[in-house]
Structure formats: structure tokens, C-alpha cells
Amino acid sequence: MSLRLEAVGLGLAYRGRAAFAGVDLAMEPGTLTAVVGPSGCGKTSFLACLNRLDELVPGAAVQGRVLLDGADVRGPAVDVVGLRRRVGMIFQRPTPFPLSIRRNLDLPLREHGVRDRAERAARAEAALRDVGLWAEVKDRLDRPALALSGGQQQRLCIARALALRPEVLLLDEPCSALDPLASGVVEDLVRDLGARFTRVVVTHNLAQARRIADQVAVFWVRDGVGRLVEVGPTAAIFEDPQDPDTAAYVRGIRG
Amino acid sequence: MRTAERPRWRGLAAAGVVHGAALAVLGAFAWILGDLLVAGLGQVDWAFLTAPPQDAGRAGGVGPILASTGILLAICLVVAVPLGLGAAIFLAEFTPAEGRLGRLVRRSLDVLAGVPSIVFGLFGNVLFCKTLGLGFSLLSGGLTLACMALPLIIRTAEASLRAVPPGLRQSAVALGMSRTSVVRHLLLPAAAPGLLAGFVLGVGRALAETAALIFTSGYVDRLPESILDSGRALSVHIYDLSMNVPGGDHRAAASALVLVVALLAINGASALAMGRFGRRLGAR
Numbered sequence: 001m002s003l004r005l006e007a008v009g010l011g012l013a014y015r016g017r018a019a020f021a022g023v024d025l026a027m028e029p030g031t032l033t034a035v036v037g038p039s040g041c042g043k044t045s046f047l048a049c050l051n052r053l054d055e056l057v058p059g060a061a062v063q064g065r066v067l068l069d070g071a072d073v074r075g076p077a078v079d080v081v082g083l084r085r086r087v088g089m090i091f092q093r094p095t096p097f098p099l100s101i102r103r104n105l106d107l108p109l110r111e112h113g114v115r116d117r118a119e120r121a122a123r124a125e126a127a128l129r130d131v132g133l134w135a136e137v138k139d140r141l142d143r144p145a146l147a148l149s150g151g152q153q154q155r156l157c158i159a160r161a162l163a164l165r166p167e168v169l170l171l172d173e174p175c176s177a178l179d180p181l182a183s184g185v186v187e188d189l190v191r192d193l194g195a196r197f198t199r200v201v202v203t204h205n206l207a208q209a210r211r212i213a214d215q216v217a218v219f220w221v222r223d224g225v226g227r228l229v230e231v232g233p234t235a236a237i238f239e240d241p242q243d244p245d246t247a248a249y250v251r252g253i254r255g
Numbered sequence: 256m257r258t259a260e261r262p263r264w265r266g267l268a269a270a271g272v273v274h275g276a277a278l279a280v281l282g283a284f285a286w287i288l289g290d291l292l293v294a295g296l297g298q299v300d301w302a303f304l305t306a307p308p309q310d311a312g313r314a315g316g317v318g319p320i321l322a323s324t325g326i327l328l329a330i331c332l333v334v335a336v337p338l339g340l341g342a343a344i345f346l347a348e349f350t351p352a353e354g355r356l357g358r359l360v361r362r363s364l365d366v367l368a369g370v371p372s373i374v375f376g377l378f379g380n381v382l383f384c385k386t387l388g389l390g391f392s393l394l395s396g397g398l399t400l401a402c403m404a405l406p407l408i409i410r411t412a413e414a415s416l417r418a419v420p421p422g423l424r425q426s427a428v429a430l431g432m433s434r435t436s437v438v439r440h441l442l443l444p445a446a447a448p449g450l451l452a453g454f455v456l457g458v459g460r461a462l463a464e465t466a467a468l469i470f471t472s473g474y475v476d477r478l479p480e481s482i483l484d485s486g487r488a489l490s491v492h493i494y495d496l497s498m499n500v501p502g503g504d505h506r507a508a509a510s511a512l513v514l515v516v517a518l519l520a521i522n523g524a525s526a527l528a529m530g531r532f533g534r535r536l537g538a539r
Contacts, residue, residue, distance in 0.1 A: 053429055058351060084431035095426035098445050107440055108430040160430065 002030040002198045003086075003167040005050065009064035012045045012054055019045040020226030021063070025217055027168075030195030034209035034234070035202045037219030037249070042226025043202045046219070047170050050200065051087035052080055068168070085112055088161030092173040094153035096145035096160075101137050104145045104156060105163050112164060127163035131155040131189055151182025155189065168198045176204060187212060206250060210238055218246045291515060294508035303509060308476050311500045312492065317510055319478035323393060323486030324462070326479065327472060330397025331461045335404045336454060342405075343412030344438055352417070361410075368406035375403050376467035384471060391485040396472025400464060404457035411456060415449020416442055448529045455525045459518060465490040489514050 004027065011021035020042025027033045035043045045054070052073060054060045066073045073083055097104050105124035114120050128134040133155045137148070145156055154174060161169060171190060175183035190201060191212040203209050209216055216237040220229040230243040241247040248254035306316030342360075350357035379399030389395045419442050427437045443450070465488070473485035474495060487495075493510045496503035 051429065053425070056425065056428060081431040081433065084429055089426075089429040091422060091426055091429075093422055095420075095422040097423065097427070097441055099441075107436075108432060111430070111432045111436055157426065164430065 002196060003069040004029050004067075005087075005168050005198055005200070006067040007046070007050070007064065008067060010046070010049055010066060011063040012042070012049055013061050013063075014057065015059040016061075018225045020219065020228075023064070023228045025228060025231060027198055027200055027215075029198055031214040032191065032199040032201060032212055034213035034216045035200060035219060036204070036206060036209050036216060037226075038221070038254075039204075040226075041219040041221045043219050044172055045226070047089070047172050047200060047202050050168075050170055051084050051089055053084075053089065055080075081112075085164045086166050087168040087170060088164060088166035089170045090154070090157055090161060090172065090174050093177045094150060094157050096148070096153045096156050098144070098146055100142045101145045101148070101156065102141040105160055108160060109163055123163045123165075124159075127159040128156075130162050130193070131159045132185070133159060149182065151178050151185055154178060154182070154186050158186075158189065162193075166197065168200070169193070171199065171201045173202055173204060175208065206252075210234060218243070218249065220245045220249075288515065291508055291512040294505065295510075295512035298505065298509040299512060304513070307478065308492075308506075311503070312476070312496045312506050313500060313502050314506075317489065317492060317513065319476060320487050320489055320492045320510075321513070323472070323479055324489045326393050326482060326486065327397045327400060327468070327488055328458065328461055330394060330482065331400035331404055332454070332458065334398060334401040335408055335457060338401070339405050339408035339412055339453075339457070340450070342409045343416055344442075346409070346413045347416035348434070348438060348442070361413075364406040364410055368410065371466075372403060372464055373466040375399055376470035378402070379467060380470040389483065391471065391473035391475075392483045393472050393479055393486045394482045396468045396486070396488070397482070399467050399471045400461040403464065403467060404461050407460060408453045408457040411453030412446070412450050415446040415453070418449065419445045447532055451525050451529055451532075455521060458521055462514065462518060462521075463490055464488070465494050469494075489517075 006026045007023050010023045010025075012019045013021075023046060025033070035046065037043055048054045048057075049062055050066055050073075054062060062074070068083070068087065071078070073087075097107065099107070102124065105127060106120055109120045109123060114123065125134060125138075128137065133152060136152065137143075137156075145153065148156060154177075158169075158174075169190075174190065175186050178186060187208055190199060193199065201209075201212070213234045215231065216234050217231040218229050218237065218241075219226050220243075221227070222229070230237065230241060230246045237246065238250050241250055245254065303316040304321065305318040307319050308317065309315035346357055346360060350360075376399065379395060379402065383389045383395035383398050384391060389398075423441055423445065424437060427441055432440075468488045468491050472488065472491075474487045474491050475485040476487045476492070477484075479486040489510060493507050493514065496507035496510065
């Protein structure tokens, strides 16, 4: 089941220096939100706040709230391990564990208390089918994951997150470290996961955002701080941008 | 053209120096090994490896001494490996690299790693033999060796843990994995080759140690009956034969050959293990 995710007045500062601030953004269930903007405007930091990965960085301080299905993800009753199961994250560089393909999927499932071996195997298979990797790897599940190609590794990482049955997927430039062919495969995959997941994709690739996004959020640096300057349905952002920076950006004049 | 020739000449000279240095290293090693082989090989046989020494070591073998050396090494490893691994995990995973505590611990370890072994020997003698009342014993010697090997083991283990790509930790945490299981299931396997290298360095240092053992495990050359007995390590035996026993030089060479072969065997075994492990993890 996909859930609604909403940032309210969200901001993040590293050791007192704001990376981005004042972001209000609603991500409706089952939609794909593309977060675009020039480098250094806080897109990745924004993504990290959504499943509390900012807590890995010493000196990072968050303002505002992130609501998952209406509940604050930083609330006192929230267990962060469960939150990260429900809100999966995929990084720019594929990061398979240096273990076998099977272990890559098995380890997180076991960590989240899936005791039954047969069930873990079934969920791993379903996730690999979801990302179109099953046919390619079913005969070599015990081979090292690092022997896969870059695109296969990235799909394995997506499968690893899917196996945990998340409700939201955060993807930080999931295609930018891949060759054009593999990039296309991953892009189609992210689009075709469809309404099962609420997806938030950070991308530098405007054409990609236009192809896959339901809504586009444009970040821009104002006075040294990343801001959300415009958000709207994909067609509106590309055809009728209101903000002058957005207009210049989507026409390829700036950014 | 002149301008084209000069760099070429320089390149050749640099290549000569580099190759020369490599050859010198190889040559020194070959010389030592050759010397030991010529002087010692004729005496090393099964009887030498198992028989007790006679006539202060001029005759007989090194059986009990090998046993003592093995026990010393085992005690050293049993103490130093878990402690060293624990300290390294603490340093690499639970203290920031540039934090004050981490820096202090690291600097202390670097100083400790450079302390001459005779100082460790005197320290071990006071602490283990006298204060803790363990006397001249294999236990005192093994614990002293552990103190010596620890800084080496901790620093190499920490370095190999820190060398694990940060993306691995990040994605594991993003999957909701706890810190303990990240360390246990991901970091330790990924860092294993480096960890093993550190242990081998530590074992090498312990196996070669003489000064620290004279003051702690003593030099009784009988087969020890317990770890509270005194026992003579192979390196102490070599030292004794060549310095204190007139006519012991040939037996010293034979013992040294055994020591060097043991070191080579440990190195070879760990290289083999690392290769296996590397293939299993599949870094192409």
C-alpha cells in the first residue's frame, strides 16, 4: 500500500549552515514526484530527511516536520528501523553488499524479523521479478552480487528495498551512475512500479523528470539556502512555469 | 632532439633506481634464507623438531621449545585478537575520525607500537610476573606478547574497517539494519583481508620476540606441563645458543631456519586464506 508523505516547513542545517529551508511539499499516494534543480540546492539533503538518514551525519539539525500518513516520522513513538523499512532509499551509486545475490536480499529480511526461510526466499523472488532481474540471476543466486553489471546492481538494490514491502521509495539520482541502456531500464522500472509505491526521485535529468513524473518540485538556491521555488503537475511546470528561475531552468537557459 | 632525449634518460635512470631497490630487497631476503639453508638445513629433520635439547642445546633438538613457542603464541592470540578487534571496531565505528578521544587513543597506540620490546619485557616482568604473581611463566610471556601485538593489530584492523566504502554503511542503515548487524554481517567480512593481514603482522612480531620473553617466560628448556610453567621460545633459544653457548652456532642456525620457515608458512597460509575469501566476496 502506498502512503501520503508530506514535508511541512522542512529544513536542514549542517553545523549551523542551512542546506535547505522552509519546504512544504505533499506527495500523494502512488504518485511520482521528481525533485529537480541545480547542484547544491539541497535536493539530496531533502531526500535524506524523509527517512531520517540525516541522523548519520554529525552536526545535522532538522527543522519542520515530515508526515507519513499524517504521523510525524520524528515523533517519540516512531521506531526508526520500522520507518526505514516503510520508506526505502536507493542511492546514486549501486551499493550491493559484498555478499552473494541471495544474501543481499536475505540479510535485510532477516533483520526485520522474517524468520521463515521459505517466506524470505519467496519475497526475494517476488522482488527480483518486480525489477526484472529474476530471469537473469535465478541460476546464480549464490554468486557474488559485485559480479553483476552496474545496471543489474542498481536493480538488485531496488529489489532489496522492495523485498521489505515499503510504502514509499526515495531514489537519489538512481540512473546517473549508469550507462544509457541500463539507465533506461532503471527509469522504466521506477515508472512502472506505479501506484504501489509513493516515489520521490531526485534527478539532474529534466527530460527524465518529464517522462516519468506526475509532479515536479523545483529547488533553487536563494541567498545561499536551498528553497522549493515551484511545484506542480509535470505538464504545468514544463509548459507554463510561473517562477522566472524555473522558466529559465526548464528551457535549458540556466542551471 | 635534445629536449626529447633528456626526459628519456631521466626515465631510464628512475627505472634503474626503482628496479635496483626491488632487487636489493629480494637479494637481502635471498641471502638470509640461503645462509640459513646452508648452515642449518643439514641438521633439521624430524628428530630435531621433536627431541629435547641436550648439552645446553649443542645436541638434541627443539621439541619442547616449539611447544613453548606455540603455547606463547596461542595465549597471545587468544588475548590480543578479541581485544584488538573490539578496540578497532570501537575506534572505527563509534568514534569520529577527527574526534578528541579517537585521536588520543590512536596516538597512544602509535607510540606503543614503537616502544622497544625490552621495555615491554620489563613492564611484563613487573606487572605479570611480580604484581599479579604469575612468576616466570608462559602465561606471563603470552600476556606480554599480547600487549606488544595489540597496537599493531588495532591500528591495522581500524584502518581496514575505515577502508570499507561509506556507501555500504549508508545503504545498510537505509534498509533499517542495526549497527551491530552492520558490523557483524557487512563490515567484518568486507574488512576481513585487512584484519587477517593485521593478525599476521602481530603473530610475526610475537614469534620473533626475544627481549620481552627473557624477562617474562624465562628460558627453561623443558617441556612445559602447564601455562604457569616457564618455557623457552624459539627466538630465545637462538639467542641463547649464539650468545651464551660456545659451539652452539650450528644449532642456532638450524633453529633460526625453523623459525623463518614457520613465519613463511604463516604468511603463505594467510595469503591463501585471503585469496579464498576475496573470491567468495567476488570483487571480480
